[in-house]
Amino acid sequence: MDGFAKKRLDGLAGMVNSRLEEIKQKVLEKAGAQADIIEAMWYSLSAGGKRIRPVLVLEFCRICGENAEDALPAACALEMVHTFSLIHDDLPCMDNDDMRRGKPSCHKAFGEAQALLAGDALLNFAYEILAEDGNLSAETRVKLISELSKATGVMGMIGGQVIDTTYAGEFDEKLLLDMYSMKTGALLKAACKMGCISAGADKPLIEAAERYAEKLGLAFQIKDDILDMTADEKILGKPVGSDEKNGKRTYASLKGLEDSRRYAEKLTAEACGELERFPDNGFLKQLSGHLLSRNY
Amino acid sequence: MDGFAKKRLDGLAGMVNSRLEEIKQKVLEKAGAQADIIEAMWYSLSAGGKRIRPVLVLEFCRICGENAEDALPAACALEMVHTFSLIHDDLPCMDNDDMRRGKPSCHKAFGEAQALLAGDALLNFAYEILAEDGNLSAETRVKLISELSKATGVMGMIGGQVIDTTYAGEFDEKLLLDMYSMKTGALLKAACKMGCISAGADKPLIEAAERYAEKLGLAFQIKDDILDMTADEKILGKPVGSDEKNGKRTYASLKGLEDSRRYAEKLTAEACGELERFPDNGFLKQLSGHLLSRNY
Numbered sequence: 264m265d266g267f268a269k270k271r272l273d274g275l276a277g278m279v280n281s282r283l284e285e286i287k288q289k290v291l292e293k294a295g296a297q298a299d300i301i302e303a304m305w306y307s308l309s310a311g312g313k314r315i316r317p318v319l320v321l322e323f324c325r326i327c328g329e330n331a332e333d334a335l336p337a338a339c340a341l342e343m344v345h346t347f348s349l350i351h352d353d354l355p356c357m358d359n360d361d362m363r364r365g366k367p368s369c370h371k372a373f374g375e376a377q378a379l380l381a382g383d384a385l386l387n388f389a390y391e392i393l394a395e396d397g398n399l400s401a402e403t404r405v406k407l408i409s410e411l412s413k414a415t416g417v418m419g420m421i422g423g424q425v426i427d428t429t430y431a432g433e434f435d436e437k438l439l440l441d442m443y444s445m446k447t448g449a450l451l452k453a454a455c456k457m458g459c460i461s462a463g464a465d466k467p468l469i470e471a472a473e474r475y476a477e478k479l480g481l482a483f484q485i486k487d488d489i490l491d492m493t494a495d496e497k498i499l500g501k502p503v504g505s506d507e508k509n510g511k512r513t514y515a516s517l518k519g520l521e522d523s524r525r526y527a528e529k530l531t532a533e534a535c536g537e538l539e540r541f542p543d544n545g546f547l548k549q550l551s552g553h554l555l556s557r558n559y
Numbered sequence: 560m561d562g563f564a565k566k567r568l569d570g571l572a573g574m575v576n577s578r579l580e581e582i583k584q585k586v587l588e589k590a591g592a593q594a595d596i597i598e599a600m601w602y603s604l605s606a607g608g609k610r611i612r613p614v615l616v617l618e619f620c621r622i623c624g625e626n627a628e629d630a631l632p633a634a635c636a637l638e639m640v641h642t643f644s645l646i647h648d649d650l651p652c653m654d655n656d657d658m659r660r661g662k663p664s665c666h667k668a669f670g671e672a673q674a675l676l677a678g679d680a681l682l683n684f685a686y687e688i689l690a691e692d693g694n695l696s697a698e699t700r701v702k703l704i705s706e707l708s709k710a711t712g713v714m715g716m717i718g719g720q721v722i723d724t725t726y727a728g729e730f731d732e733k734l735l736l737d738m739y740s741m742k743t744g745a746l747l748k749a750a751c752k753m754g755c756i757s758a759g760a761d762k763p764l765i766e767a768a769e770r771y772a773e774k775l776g777l778a779f780q781i782k783d784d785i786l787d788m789t790a791d792e793k794i795l796g797k798p799v800g801s802d803e804k805n806g807k808r809t810y811a812s813l814k815g816l817e818d819s820r821r822y823a824e825k826l827t828a829e830a831c832g833e834l835e836r837f838p839d840n841g842f843l844k845q846l847s848g849h850l851l852s853r854n855y
Contacts, residue, residue: 417590422596441592
């Protein structure tokens, strides 16, 4: 990424972080004995994630012709759902990961019961934020909630997690790609579409955003697989080799590193092609390339 | 309850059961490898609960002058949220209960990972159902989602669960009653209000429903405490004495059985007083009395 793109990425991520902090302060004002769980929720929410999903929400809203600010509720809701999934994925009955983003995972820091409830509360809060946002029309709010709930549910992210948990050792290429499309793809797709919806964009634009997200999501997941085999643990912020340790087949383990790299590059190029329909797409193209070349 | 009320209770619960079954079939049609999780979700959803919350939704819609059917999405969404909370409460890191409603609890039947995800999926699905319901206006859907999410979140049911988990051994009367009002009261209140909202009722009616629910919810929880000390395990469908075993202070253990019974009676009478504002309130009055005298 050039200096301009880096600055915009930081700017958009900063907008999300500020809004999340504002929401926390508002919730804390009303909270009594629930202050503990709010700390657990925001511990994970502020753990220095890349903020890719909320940045996509804001940027798609902007290139659809509206202010990025209009999409902040959708961006925060999406980051809450993403964080909920990380907290629950890390639990002992799931992946049993002690570290996340370079810090102890939520259940290591707050105990299992609080981590379970913090995840539940974040998922639920995403819908509260969208339903309560007075700046958007009721129609837009309903569209956003519908989009987010379908992307999160049994036909989306949670469904992908189910398949991952149940069949991880026996994947063939088709089931693996289906799982990726649900587990990672669905939420990235929701991010891009929710940005367009927040801007009141029309159907052809929303569909182009969806195709972009589909390809980007798959490239993103394959890159994750590659990093799990090759990354520097200190830079990645979590243990490497966990897929192999857990007996999980991934695209990279099925196809090899070289084929995986080439496929991720091809998908990223195709994703960028879908951006031609949007004006002022320079930042998104750079971001897509950056996700492909990242080492964390 | 007389024969008439018993018949109406069965009729309303039957409507909810049919709609839930319809929803399951629709989801299963689209599901591939996620069929397992759908079985886990409906295993708990169909485990023969009393259906008190969805029945309240339907009946409040009816006595506000609309068809009970109009409130079926809200009723099903609420039962999903209630069931999600039971599944997660039963997990080993929470109450670690092996039995629920006379059957093995969800994680005993499907494993911990699937139970965790089934709970997540039910919570999420509640919002999908409300957002997608084409029979209600966008405004009404947003009001329902807002009501449900606030009742479920850190200031409602989940917040009550947090306080219960963190402070159960040290409750004084005030914190205990606050916890009851969140953990049980919030969702019962949401049930009554969502029935009114589904009917498009005006504010004074919604507020009367809220006051009714507040009193009924507290009576309901105190009755639960009494049953945990006195019930027949076979009729209750879950182990008795679990509060004492887990070192939990309850209203009944703080105040004694006799005072608790008297207070629950007084609250139920006051709750019924709030129903005077509604026409055709006979069934709800009988249901309230039935909840007080139940032995399960």
